[in-house]
Amino acid sequence: MIRIRMVAASPFARKCRIAAAHLGLGDRVIFVDGEDDPANELRATNPLNKIPVALLDEGTTLFDSRVILEYFDHLAGGDAIIPIDPARRFRALTWQALADGILDAAILIGYEARYRAPHERSTKWLAMQGDKIGRALDVAEKRELPEAIDVGSIALACALGFLDLRHGGAWRENHPRLVGFLDAFARNAPAFEATRAAR
16 A cells, blocks of 8 residues: 655645546555654655655655656556657646646745745745746646646646635636636546645
């Protein structure tokens, strides 16, 4: 059994949860909420102290979400969520990179508010992260959006879902094609709704 330490609100963990459900790996993967970690198991398994982390039966650990999704694809026989065809493969991986970049910037904005007192916060830093998100969304809105359920569409759906959760869904007004993408993804991947975080 593969144990994956995570926090329910983490969009990176959500990527793994959606992928596991889509690939039918529910009997091989268990997700463990690690918000309370008194034994510091997370630090012991990932020196970066970040989630998600997969703990395999033989004691090996895998991190981050991109590596875990590739492992899931391997378990499913390959060419499942990471296409073998080069054109489709690199398109999906590029979408994942763009979406993960959105998430990184959005999380850094949250950390600035969580870990710094108001007088210590950098408006320049916050604006820089916000600009990254805005540029990435604008580029995504103009591109051919992914249709298949793969690492690219999973990551993009999780990024947009996180912007809804933590940033009030402000992205929706100027990105109608992305709204359509997310609605379609939610219809085609029931795990998206099932993994929606309440906070």
